[in-house]
Amino acid sequence: MSGQLLDHLANNLPALQIAVPLLSAAVCMVLRRGRTAWVLAMLVAWSSFASACVIFNRVVQHGAISYAEGGWRAPWGIELRIDLLNALVLLVVTAICAIVLTASPRSLDQEIWQENHSKFYALYLLCMTGLAGMTVTGDAFNIFVFLEISSLSSYALIAQGTTRRALTSSIQYLVMGTIGGTFILLGIGMIYMVTGTLNIADMAVQLAAVGPNRTVLVALAFICIGTGIKLAVFPLHIWLPNAYTYAPAIVTAFLAATSTKVAYYVLVRFLFSIFGAPLAFGALRLDAVLMPLAIAAMFAGSFVAIFQDNIKRMLAYSSIAQIGYMVLGLSLVSVTGLTGGLVHLFNHALMKSGLFLVMAAVLLRTGSVRLEAMAGLGRRMPWTMAAFVVAGLSMIGVPLTVGFVSKWYLVMGAIQAGLWPVAVLILLSSLLALIYIWRVVEVAYFRQPPDDAPEIEEAPFSMLGPIWVLAGATVFFGIFTSLSVGAASAAARMLLGVGQ
Amino acid sequence: MSVQSAVGLAVLLPLAGIFLIGLFGRWPNLRETATLVTGFSLFTVIAGVILPAVQAGARPRLDLLEVLPGLDLAFEVEPLGMLFALVASGLWIVTTLYSIGYMRGHHEENQTRFYICFALAISGALGVAFAANVFTLFVFYEAITLSTYPLVTHHGTEAAKKAGRVYLGILMGTSIVFFLFALVWTYLAAGTTEFRPGGILAGRVEGWHLVVLLALYAFGTGKAALMPFHRWLPAAMVAPTPVSALLHAVAVVKAGVFTVLKIIVYIFGIDLLTTTGASRWLTWVAAFTILAASIIALTKDNLKARLAYSTVSQLSYIVLGGALATSAGVVGGGMHIAMHAMGKITLFFCAGAIMVGAHKTEISEMDGLGRRMPFTFLAFLLGSLSVIGLPPMGGSWSKWYLILGTVEADQLAMMGVLMVSSLLSIGYLMPVVGRAFFRPLPEDDGHDHNPAGGIHEAPFLCVLPPVLTGIGCVVAFFYAENIYELLMGIVAP
Numbered sequence: 005m006s007g008q009l010l011d012h013l014a015n016n017l018p019a020l021q022i023a024v025p026l027l028s029a030a031v032c033m034v035l036r037r038g039r040t041a042w043v044l045a046m047l048v049a050w051s052s053f054a055s056a057c058v059i060f061n062r063v064v065q066h067g068a069i070s071y072a073e074g075g076w077r078a079p080w081g082i083e084l085r086i087d088l089l090n091a092l093v094l095l096v097v098t099a100i101c102a103i104v105l106t107a108s109p110r111s112l113d114q115e116i117w118q119e120n121h122s123k124f125y126a127l128y129l130l131c132m133t134g135l136a137g138m139t140v141t142g143d144a145f146n147i148f149v150f151l152e153i154s155s156l157s158s159y160a161l162i163a164q165g166t167t168r169r170a171l172t173s174s175i176q177y178l179v180m181g182t183i184g185g186t187f188i189l190l191g192i193g194m195i196y197m198v199t200g201t202l203n204i205a206d207m208a209v210q211l212a213a214v215g216p217n218r219t220v221l222v223a224l225a226f227i228c229i230g231t232g233i234k235l236a237v238f239p240l241h242i243w244l245p246n247a248y249t250y251a252p253a254i255v256t257a258f259l260a261a262t263s264t265k266v267a268y269y270v271l272v273r274f275l276f277s278i279f280g281a282p283l284a285f286g287a288l289r290l291d292a293v294l295m296p297l298a299i300a301a302m303f304a305g306s307f308v309a310i311f312q313d314n315i316k317r318m319l320a321y322s323s324i325a326q327i328g329y330m331v332l333g334l335s336l337v338s339v340t341g342l343t344g345g346l347v348h349l350f351n352h353a354l355m356k357s358g359l360f361l362v363m364a365a366v367l368l369r370t371g372s373v374r375l376e377a378m379a380g381l382g383r384r385m386p387w388t389m390a391a392f393v394v395a396g397l398s399m400i401g402v403p404l405t406v407g408f409v410s411k412w413y414l415v416m417g418a419i420q421a422g423l424w425p426v427a428v429l430i431l432l433s434s435l436l437a438l439i440y441i442w443r444v445v446e447v448a449y450f451r452q453p454p455d456d457a458p459e460i461e462e463a464p465f466s467m468l469g470p471i472w473v474l475a476g477a478t479v480f481f482g483i484f485t486s487l488s489v490g491a492a493s494a495a496a497r498m499l500l501g502v503g504q
Numbered sequence: 505m506s507v508q509s510a511v512g513l514a515v516l517l518p519l520a521g522i523f524l525i526g527l528f529g530r531w532p533n534l535r536e537t538a539t540l541v542t543g544f545s546l547f548t549v550i551a552g553v554i555l556p557a558v559q560a561g562a563r564p565r566l567d568l569l570e571v572l573p574g575l576d577l578a579f580e581v582e583p584l585g586m587l588f589a590l591v592a593s594g595l596w597i598v599t600t601l602y603s604i605g606y607m608r609g610h611h612e613e614n615q616t617r618f619y620i621c622f623a624l625a626i627s628g629a630l631g632v633a634f635a636a637n638v639f640t641l642f643v644f645y646e647a648i649t650l651s652t653y654p655l656v657t658h659h660g661t662e663a664a665k666k667a668g669r670v671y672l673g674i675l676m677g678t679s680i681v682f683f684l685f686a687l688v689w690t691y692l693a694a695g696t697t698e699f700r701p702g703g704i705l706a707g708r709v710e711g712w713h714l715v716v717l718l719a720l721y722a723f724g725t726g727k728a729a730l731m732p733f734h735r736w737l738p739a740a741m742v743a744p745t746p747v748s749a750l751l752h753a754v755a756v757v758k759a760g761v762f763t764v765l766k767i768i769v770y771i772f773g774i775d776l777l778t779t780t781g782a783s784r785w786l787t788w789v790a791a792f793t794i795l796a797a798s799i800i801a802l803t804k805d806n807l808k809a810r811l812a813y814s815t816v817s818q819l820s821y822i823v824l825g826g827a828l829a830t831s832a833g834v835v836g837g838g839m840h841i842a843m844h845a846m847g848k849i850t851l852f853f854c855a856g857a858i859m860v861g862a863h864k865t866e867i868s869e870m871d872g873l874g875r876r877m878p879f880t881f882l883a884f885l886l887g888s889l890s891v892i893g894l895p896p897m898g899g900s901w902s903k904w905y906l907i908l909g910t911v912e913a914d915q916l917a918m919m920g921v922l923m924v925s926s927l928l929s930i931g932y933l934m935p936v937v938g939r940a941f942f943r944p945l946p947e948d949d950g951h952d953h954n955p956a957g958g959i960h961e962a963p964f965l966c967v968l969p970p971v972l973t974g975i976g977c978v979v980a981f982f983y984a985e986n987i988y989e990l991l992m993g994i995v996a997p
Contacts, residue, residue, distance in 0.1 A: 397650070400676070400680075401680065401684075402646050402650070403639075403642055403643040403646055404571070404643055409571075409572065411684070412572060412575075412688065415684070415685065415688045416688050416691070416692060419688060419689060419692055420692065427685060427688070428681070428685065431680055431681045431684060431685055432681060434680055435676075435677050435680060435681065438672070438673070438676055438677070438680075442669075442672065446665060446668075446669075450657065450660050450664075450665050482571075483569070483571060484569075485571060485572055489572060
């Protein structure tokens, strides 16, 4: 009996990924006490992560899962479809959601009014619903719907920042994000016009039959621009630095590791699953556009990061550069390159959320995220700063960290494609990472704090724990790569239609 | 204990030592005993268990795990790595003794961190020595860079910070841009990065590609200090002297030239380089570095700076030995790793002892010190003679084989370079000894009530190590045959 029940539950996991956070968000709204809302959110986030693990395991063992919502068969009904690609993304997103949420209470006490806490958690869960929804759905229009859910809630989350600049940043993101969303909607509309379907798998079949006519190409271009804005592809990134800088520290850690990653997933899904590589990179030569932009992002992002005195802003610019790596990976249109892009999605989520959580801890103790505030932290917050060093080394790409794994695949992909200069550029750009990370390390370890600086304690364990889980993960997955690389390369093969 | 587990143990022992050092951080005597015990047990494992097996022709191998498809973390001990490991671990013990004297005599701070990073660096050096493939070597190579960074910046001053920037920038930069590139290239061309006798690139990389790949490796190994990527080494001299002695005369720099040598022998293969002539240009770069660095050394008045440039010059002997791509050249290069280590560590020990005992760092201030510090300067003389390459010093043998190598390779110009370099090294080392013994102590100049009165030998633990290694230089002359026989395993497996 209970076995049956479990089985039933297991079969409905994809739908629960969306339904549970959505409903709990509503419950959070009515809860008075912030801590109660947090406990509920924790419960939801961690069980989402657990169910993502189960789903991932199933997909690895038995292949793609298809779930018909309300029992209506695809392509008429709405389908949730999870293959290796989105199983991996779902795993990353839910993991980061849960870990960041665990670290949140102390940071929230500092940055957000007590009475807004339960609303904050409601928004957080809503955003998570949107992100998970975009990831698991097999329906193109649903992608748009969930995109809007996650976007609207993230505008509100960013606006919670303590300074008034948070409001303008939020508006800036709102304007850009809405333009992006509109582009995506128009793109999807055009494909619908041509194919008469909204189901992703069905779209792919129909589009292959239609071939590259003008409407299809325009749709492709629209979707690229739309997701490009959400993904913050250079030069569509202008919303990102402000949003990351002025949002509450927890929100930054959360969004930096999930929102752009899901946007990347959507781009990959549209390019490789729906339009197909021959259309996107053969008929339209998107690679010729994306690759130079990716390289420009790698250098511009890292270069600007070097000159930032606000470390959150520095990390935001670094994100733009890292997104460049991911886009470069897909623009190589090879199994190795795409593996590099996808594995970097996984790796960058770990590193960046770790680094931003460190900034949350620093903000909690020093009240500032400026470079000067880091003086002497190497001694006063040794564990926090050690985590910064570990995750920072990973950003540079030191071997036995995840950053090395990404770089390995990207360089290999570039050389295999005969693009030697690109391989050199990838390596050169990681030197820029060395510079901006080491700037912080030097100040933290070698500069004495001013004499009138208040005494500072190490970060509370509730933050150190999650920080070290993430920092540890950057090393763990840099040594034991079978999960991340295995799933990413299998997904890349599937997307490019190459046999095992 | 099986030889295989001994290999793993050798890399892990210093890490275990770190734990003890950290644990006893508050009690200096216990802490330093822990370091010494670790050093001794490490040397016992390497010399007592692994060495006999390698001498008997075995190649003990330990596979740890596969990080990425075709990229394994694995150890395999061959003669060259064996020699490097012996040198690094053996001299670690002597250096630890010296550190105790120096760090206390000089009242240094953060000594626990110092000993921890030191042990980490040794662990990295052993990992490099035993690496079974280029990937493993790269991992430990970077580990050495990172663990020695806090040692270079030990004093935390503005100068130390600047030096640290140069240090990390050059070493990390070259390794990421050149070395990693070469690693990926090798992997794509050969499908593996394993070190194999005879190399793995024959028939896989051809023509000018070979030249480029070799350049990527040679310059990518910043620790080999080939010009123009040598600046980090003089910069690193801001570190406490034990660091300069063991790391920047032995472990770190030798890890660099060892890497170059090992890649030439086991990745390219001597035969491939001889038939294609792909390494000919490297002999010229090495020759230029040898001469240019010697000439710069002549101009330096700061003793440690002079020794640093001397090291840059001597390191290129080893690169030259590899680039000649003959068996005598490789054996000479390999032997020079040991011989130069012994000689140069002596010189640095002496420089530190002079600093502790007489508070002098400039050569021009060392007039007459020899009478006050006879042991220190006698040891300095022995070390100098070995670095110059005069018998009966160990250094003469490695130079002998290197010169044989130039004859075998039919590159007589290089023989000339080695000769001139010997003359230059007489020029920059002998004046130090000459001043100390043959010039009088400066007269009282009125500023200091008794300038010479406070000068005496440094503490016992600062003087014993250079005397030991100085004598070691002489002993090495008589036991060079053993090293030669060990190294012949590389060229005639």
